[in-house]
Amino acid sequence: MTSLTAHPQPVTESGRRLCAIVAGLDGYLADQAAQNDRAGSFAAPSVRRLEEAGLLAACVPAEDGGSGLQSVHDLGVVTARLASADASVATAVYMHLALSAHFARTAAATPGQDTPHRRWTRAIGEHRMIVCSTVTEPGASAWTPTTTAVPDGGGWTVTGQKVMASLSPAATHFYTRLRAETPEGPMIGSVMIPRDLAGVAVHDTWDGLGLRGSGSGTVLFDGVRLPADAVSFRGRWGERPGPGAYAGKVRVAAPLLGVPLGIAEAAHRATLATLTGSGTPGRRRTGSAGTTAALAEMESAIVSARGVLRSLLVDVDAHDPDTHGPALMRACIAAGMVVERAALQVVDLAMQLSGGGSYRAGHPLGRLARDVRAAMFMRPHAPAEEWADALAELALTAPVVNS
Incomplete structure (x- = not known):
C-alpha cells in the first residue's frame, strides 16, 4: 500500500529502473540546477547525462532500445522525481518523453509496419533523436x-x-x-x-x-x-478541438503535473531538514505556535497533492482515455488545480519556516518559489485561463469514471 505521507512510488519494473536512474543523478542534477538558474543557461550537461543513461528513451519499446514504459502513473512519478532535483530539466525532458510515448502508442497500433512513428521511436532508442x-x-x-x-x-x-x-x-x-x-x-x-x-x-x-x-x-x-x-x-484550421481530443490531452497533461509536485517535494524535504537540524545550521524554529501551525498546513497541502495526483494517474492507467476522455479530462483539470495550489502553498510555507535566508538570491527555496509559479501556464486545459470554464462544462456533461 502506498502511504499518503511518502512521495509517490513507481508500480512497474520499468518505472523503478527509471527512478533509479534519476536517483543516481539526483545530486548532480540539483547542483546543475543552481548553476543554470544563476546563469540563466540551458541545462545541457544534465540533459546529456540523462540521455546517456537512457532516460530519454524511457517510453520507447524495449525492442527499439528503450525502457518500454507504458504506465502513465509511472511517467508522472519519474517526472516528479526529476522535478524534485531540477524542475527545468523535468519540464524540458518531459516534452520529449510525452511525444515519444505518443509515437510508441501510434506505432503499436500498426504492428509490423515501418511507419514514421516506428522509425522515430527506433531513432530515439538508438540515441539519434531528441524531439522538441x-x-x-x-x-x-x-x-x-x-x-x-x-x-x-x-x-x-x-x-x-x-x-x-x-x-x-x-x-x-x-x-x-x-x-x-x-x-x-x-x-x-x-x-x-x-x-x-x-x-x-x-x-x-x-x-x-x-x-x-x-x-x-x-x-x-x-x-x-x-x-x-x-x-x-x-x-x-480555426476549429476548436472537440471531446475526441481529450484522450491525447489527458495522456500528456496528467504526468506533467509531476513537475509542481516534485517542486513541492523538494521544498518540503528541505524544510524538514532545516527544522530538525539536519539542514543548514541555525536557530531552531519548532517551538512556536506559528511554526507548528505552518508546518501542519504544509504537511496537509503536500499530502493532498500526492493523493490527488496519484488517484488521477491510477485512473488514467485503469480507464482507456480513448473511451473515457471527457470524464478523465474533468478529473485532470480538477486535480491539476489541487496540485498547483498545494504546491504553491508548500513552497510559500517552506520559505516562511526556513526564515529570511530563503529570500536570498541563490537559495534553493528562492528558485523553487519561482519555478513553481510556471504551473499556472502548464495547466491541463488550454488556454490556461479558461480552466474554470472547461471544468464547469465537463462537470455538467461528463460522467464520473467509476472503478
Whole structure:
C-alpha cells in the first residue's frame, strides 16, 4: 500500500529502473540546477547525462532500445522525481518523453509496419533523436497557428516562428503544428522537421523568471522544404478541438503535473531538514505556535497533492482515455488545480519556516518559489485561463469514471 505521507512510488519494473536512474543523478542534477538558474543557461550537461543513461528513451519499446514504459502513473512519478532535483530539466525532458510515448502508442497500433512513428521511436532508442514540441506561438491558440506549410513543387515550404520551445537547444528534431494550405482550405497539420534542414534556426533566448534552465527559446522556420508526405492533417484550421481530443490531452497533461509536485517535494524535504537540524545550521524554529501551525498546513497541502495526483494517474492507467476522455479530462483539470495550489502553498510555507535566508538570491527555496509559479501556464486545459470554464462544462456533461 502506498502511504499518503511518502512521495509517490513507481508500480512497474520499468518505472523503478527509471527512478533509479534519476536517483543516481539526483545530486548532480540539483547542483546543475543552481548553476543554470544563476546563469540563466540551458541545462545541457544534465540533459546529456540523462540521455546517456537512457532516460530519454524511457517510453520507447524495449525492442527499439528503450525502457518500454507504458504506465502513465509511472511517467508522472519519474517526472516528479526529476522535478524534485531540477524542475527545468523535468519540464524540458518531459516534452520529449510525452511525444515519444505518443509515437510508441501510434506505432503499436500498426504492428509490423515501418511507419514514421516506428522509425522515430527506433531513432530515439538508438540515441539519434531528441524531439522538441514546437506548438506555442505569440498570440495564437493551438488551433490557429500562423506557421504555414505551403505546397511547393510536389512538397511543402514551411515558414513561421515558435516560442517557449523547451529543450530546443538540445533537440535534433522539431514536432511542429502548423497551418497547411490545401485546395479544400487551411488545415491543422503536424510535421517533424529535422534541425539540420536549411532554414531552421534555434535561438536560445529564454530568460524566464523561473525554469531558467529549460531552454524554452525560439525556433524559426524560414522557407524550410519538406516532402509531400511530411504533413499529417489533424482537422480544419480555426476549429476548436472537440471531446475526441481529450484522450491525447489527458495522456500528456496528467504526468506533467509531476513537475509542481516534485517542486513541492523538494521544498518540503528541505524544510524538514532545516527544522530538525539536519539542514543548514541555525536557530531552531519548532517551538512556536506559528511554526507548528505552518508546518501542519504544509504537511496537509503536500499530502493532498500526492493523493490527488496519484488517484488521477491510477485512473488514467485503469480507464482507456480513448473511451473515457471527457470524464478523465474533468478529473485532470480538477486535480491539476489541487496540485498547483498545494504546491504553491508548500513552497510559500517552506520559505516562511526556513526564515529570511530563503529570500536570498541563490537559495534553493528562492528558485523553487519561482519555478513553481510556471504551473499556472502548464495547466491541463488550454488556454490556461479558461480552466474554470472547461471544468464547469465537463462537470455538467461528463460522467464520473467509476472503478
